[in-house]
Amino acid sequence: MMNLKERFCTSQMACVGAAVPMLVVGSPLTAFASGGESTPKPMTSLLSSFTQVAAWMWGEVGDLLTWILGQPILLLAMSMFFVGAIVSFFIRVFHSV
Numbered sequence: 800m801m802n803l804k805e806r807f808c809t810s811q812m813a814c815v816g817a818a819v820p821m822l823v824v825g826s827p828l829t830a831f832a833s834g835g836e837s838t839p840k841p842m843t844s845l846l847s848s849f850t851q852v853a854a855w856m857w858g859e860v861g862d863l864l865t866w867i868l869g870q871p872i873l874l875l876a877m878s879m880f881f882v883g884a885i886v887s888f889f890i891r892v893f894h895s896v
Contacts, residue, residue, distance in 0.1 A: 867873045 867877065
């Protein structure tokens with residue numbers, strides 16, 4: 800007689816697919832068992848933290864974009880990508896007419 804694993808998990812993907820919902824359901828239980836703060840943080844502090852992270856991210860993206868625009872070969876690659884996107888957009892629009 801087949802054991803339980805052979806019966807329900809015929810492939811590795813099926814085993815992973817069966818394990819993921821159990822992990823999703825079981826993961827929040829550790830937060831309740833940890834005995835953390837009894838009162839949740841107010842929404843204003845959460846939004847404040849998100850604003851700080853978003854401001855940092857936009858600053859880093861701006862630095863990266865400044866660096867990319869300073870490199871001629873990367874500027875050429877980005878230009879080709881955007882020109883190709885614009886041309887393909889107009890091809891799709893005018894081909895459908």
